[in-house]
Amino acid sequence: MNLVRAELERLSARRFVQLMVVLLVFAFAVTAATTMAGSHKPTASELNSAREQAADARRSMEITHQQCLARLQERSPTDTSEYFADCADLDPIRQDRLPIPADYLPGVFTFAEQALPLLYFLIAFLVLFGFLVGASYIGADLTSGGVVNLLLWRPRRLTVLAAKLGTMLGAVLVLALLASVAYLATFWVIGQTTGLPGRLDDDFWRSLAAVHGRGLVLVLLASAVGFAIATLGRHTSAALGAVAAYAVVWELGGRLVLEIVDARRPDQLMLSSHIGAWLSGGARFFDPQLCAGSAGTGYCEGFYSLNWPTALLVLLVLTGGLTAAAFAVFRRRDLI
Secondary structure (H helix, E strand, O other): OHHHHHHHHHHHHOHHHHHHHHHHHHHHHHHHHHHHHOOOOOOHHHHHHHHHHHHHHHHHHHHHHHHHHHHHHHOOOOOOOOOOOOHHHHOHHHOOOOOOHHHHOOOOOEHHHHHHHHHHHHHHHHHHHHHHHHHHHHHHHHHHOHHHHHHHHOOOHHHHHHHHHHHHHHHHHHHHHHHHHHHHHHHHHHHHHHOEOOOOOHHHHHHHHHHHHHHHHHHHHHHHHHHHHHHHHOOHHHHHHHHHHHHHHHHHHHHHHHHHOOOOOHHHHOHHHHHHHHHHOOEEEEOHHHHOOOOOOOOOOOEEEEOHHHHHHHHHHHHHHHHHHHHHHHHHOOOO
């Protein structure tokens, strides 16, 4: 327990961590101030006009669906000269989202409509925050000799490294929870005072909570990855260099090569695709190669899905592998 307390004091005393917290607060303040300055309470005439436009848009969708059904009924069964989309895709009942009055209220912040994009922004910042804090926390100690001094007090390498990792993850989790609650509460107040709250039903809160939970998991995984790579490379810059090299060599260069050779389903080989699939609960990607052999045989959608369990498994295997390697190397490495 004394070791954890000591690590927590060392973590909170680091200037880089303090700077990152200040930048986090500054980014939140700028986002909130910008949102508040660009929003206003809609007048009664604006609300009525928005309701009419939303109703017209829904009627237009229904008319388009009925016209599609009529064309399909008039089409000859042997007629294959013209492409007909599946009318079920045009059915308003099957749409994920129908036009609402908030869509036609420019300059009005609606919490129910903007909370999810704002939460994604928060998660992205916290992922970056956790990765940098995790990498710098262990990297600075390894380069400055702080780990050696700590081992003189507690000569158990794996215990010390586990205490550092656990303390860092716990601190990042607490900070992420506090930041997200304060962040969403601030924009909820903005929606109540200078905008619109929107439809805050149970489905909305469940969806927001699900994304928030997946985001916290992603923040912890990113923090552990930064910690592990910096431990393997014995320096904070090792983690930064590894991420930059991966992004340039594989996410950009590798993707380009896969497109040149017409590889099938290249997106499922990219870590960014798995991150997006996990965070959003699933993702769909387009691959023209899936329809290469179906020309003239009928309709081919060309999309494939990546579900969140697969994405989570990939992220856990990657994080677990790097962390295990970091502990194995740290156990046998000469730290002097």
